[in-house]
Amino acid sequence: MMSSIDTPILSILRDADIAHRLLPHESEATTILEAAEQRGVKPDQLVKSMLLRDMGGQMALACVPGTASVDPKKVRDLLGCRRMTMVDSKHVQSITGYSPGMVTPISVFGMLPIFFDPSLAEFEHINISSGSPMAGVELRFQDLVDFCQPTIADIRRDETST
Template identity: 30%
Template sequence: MSRTTPGTLLLSRLGIGFELHPYAYDPAASRIGLQAAAALGIDAAQTFKTLMVEVDGRPACIVVPADMEASMKKVAACFAGKAAAMLAVPDAERITGYRVGGIGPFGQKRTSPTAFDESIALFERIYVNAGQRGLLLSLAPDDAVAAAGAVIADLTA
């Protein structure tokens, strides 16, 4: 498995420190973020999943704890929209350049507005997908927000 992705290249170019955490990806897992946390022995609340959504028909990226569900009402409000829904898998993969199960918030092919759930403030380091199935990276929350050009908001149900 390559440990270089567009996301890791972006973080390196920005001079942001991160650590890589490979794990055995289970394509049959119903909740990939929880499976990754369990495989690495880390807290699921500290492991964040990257979801591609559409708000009033426009793509956006949200990053929420793996053990929580996103509130589409809060997501829509975060991006000043009326309605939000999950983006279809082919659209998410086309926009990000990543495969579902390996979508990370950094280095996406097309930049979309991005928001991290406010719970990132609870941790010194968070774990997010590095842009490849079976590979997470950890970094400081402030660095994650800066690298993604993101906002912080309450996004969970």
Template identity: 30%
Template sequence: MARKRRPEKTNAMRELDRAGIAYVVHEHAGETDVSRGLGLRMAEESGADPQSQFKTLVCVAPSGDHVVCCLPVAEELDLKKAAAAAGEKSLELVPMRDLEATTGYVRGGCTPIGMKRPFPTLIEETAQLFEAIGISGGRRGLGLELDPLKLASFVGARFADIVRG
């Protein structure tokens, strides 16, 4: 009987290991085309509640400062709410061409853990309703499931209402 292959550790996984934070790895072998809602497809494939599966978006303020926003994969970021929660005048999404240079992660694999440098982070307040949430593991098709309170504490995040609605 063949043994199941373990996924190669990502920077996010190594940081969680060092901090002693428990997580569960979910690998998705299917299509990883990020242009068509990768996070939502991954939630559907795994049978997880889409409200418990979070995507990570990186924003930039007029000052050039960056803010990381984590929100459910099926929701849209409200830039005005996020700016207010971050204490910024306004925010806009970081251009895709700048994402990897800013964070160290590619689109579809961005996670608030283990970025090139720490940024202020906001997590949609509904994350607190779940014992565990899913986030990217630092690579397309790789997800991590962990306690949202431990995640927030580890990355220094604040919970806030940041989705449209």
């Protein structure tokens, strides 16, 4: 049943010879917590990927652990932009080819700058979307870094901010 899942993301992983494991879901996961529960992993092992855009149209993908939030101001400062905001969910698919929640650093590699918060390195194995709401993919954090070549910088929203 689940073995029929095949997506461009899975093809890229196979073609790049990146070791990975498909983690099927029993039902569509629509939140980080649902996906983590169905995959049997901690929510922070999931990579949350947020698409950002500045006022001039420059875009970036910012990736943080599942329960964290991206601080657009920190990404803006890294890019030297005046203002960055999250791309409206209704535009994510037309820009990336993937619906919100399905975007991964692999799916946008080569299209736009990618940023990883260093806290993603807490786990040796992390989870990204397979490109299908019915499965995730587990792979080594270092393999994802080696493939995507992100800028690693503090882009997490501070928990103590008020």
